[in-house]
Amino acid sequence: MRCSFLSTLLLALLSLSKSSFSQVCEDQTQDSKTIVVDQSGQGQFTTVQQAIDSVPAENSIWTHILVKPGIYKEKVMIPGNKPCIVLVGNSASDTVIEWGDGGIVNQSATFTLYAENFKARNILFKNTYNEMTQRGDGSSIKPASAFQITTDKVSFYQCGFISVQDTLTDFQGRHYFDSCYIEGAVDFIWGNGQSIYKGCKINATTDILGGSPGYITAQGRDSATDNGGYIFDQCSVVGNGPIYLGRAYRQYSRVVFNKADLSNVVVPEGWDPWKYAGQEGTITYAENQCTGPGVDMSKRVEWEKTLSDEELRQLTDANIFINQDGWLQKQPF
Structure with missing residues (x-):
């Protein structure tokens, strides 16, 4: 299913986002536009999609969409x-x-983003599709994304993602998650993003x-020169059942937990090579200075990497790994 998803999504990227990578947003100190969304009718629009539809094509002015509680x-x-x-x-x-949509992973997301230079703060994104599945062996669970990101220069602050x-x-693309909450059970952070998760809670x-x-995680880095990878810096992992930190979605999968607090839900092995058993040498999975009852390394997979201080710096320093051109600072508050 995911192989067909990748080809379908790449076609969608060509048709929906080819112009976005040439867009430059006006400096944040310039005049910007504000749109209010309020279900009670006290704003310009009552739905988020209506507000987005009102933004002109080839937009280059920072546009704030303020979403009232609801x-x-x-x-x-x-x-x-x-x-x-x-989006605030x-x-x-x-x-x-x-x-509540599921089953076809590239069509099920509650929120799908193709445009670069996007920022969200203080919003929960949720896909309710699997809430109605019968709890038991999990056989009825289907892919059901809460958020799908297919583009560059995207950041989230104090947001939640539940499915x-x-x-x-x-x-x-390059993504930054600060103090976010992410909940799920199966591959619930997946793809080939080049992303830092800072101070997030993983449930x-x-x-x-x-x-x-x-x-x-099911991270999909597919070559030694691919910049992709998920870096979890000072995050916490909690839960109500056993969990692997990740499994290899592609042969060069890269995930690092740095200074994370790991609860006892983390399985002793830590990581799963999935379909790349016997080819683990190209996979980069690492833990550094983590704490908590889930950090016992005595039964960890023997192919987990130990990274040097410089290798860790290259991955955990946002300005080196994802923010080389200063795009984070250019986004408005």
Whole structure:
């Protein structure tokens, strides 16, 4: 299913986001536009998609979409020709965008982003599709993304992402997650993004799998020169059932947990090579200065990497790994 997803998604990228990579947003000190979304009718629009639709094509002005508290039951998409959007809620506890679609991973996301230079703050993105599945052996669970990112220069602050399988499709581009909450059971952070997760809470809800372990990451780096990778810096891992830190979605999969707090839900082996058993030498999975009852390394897979201080710096320093051109500082508050 995922092989066909990759080819389908790449075609979608060509058609929906080819113009976005040439877009430059005006400096954040310049005049910007603000749109208010309010279900009660006190804003310009009552749905998030209506507000996005109002943004002109080839937008180059930072546009703030302020979403008032409420549960917005809608499926949202930002096309590639609408960059420079800042989506702001009140808090992830009272400002929610949710939908319930699943089964076809590249079509199920509650929120799909094709436009670069996007920022979100204080919003919860949720896919409710698997909430109605019968809890037991997990056989009825289907891919159901809460958010799908297929583009560059994207950041999230104090946001939440909730689903069961494929919660966060971190597919392509440079991304920064600060103090976010991510919940799921199977491959719930997956793709080939080049991403730093800073101070995030990772909640493994694997009780839905009936005792079988789940997987936090399925990272898809596919060559030694590929810049992709997921870096978890000072994050915490909690949950209600066993979880692997990751399994290799592609042969050069790269995931690092740095100074993370790992609860006892982390399985002793830590990592799974998946379909690359016997080819683990190209996989980069590492833990550095982690704490908590889940850090016992005595039964970890023997092919887990030990990175040098310089290798860690190259990956954990945002300015080196994802922010070489200073795009994070150019995004407005």
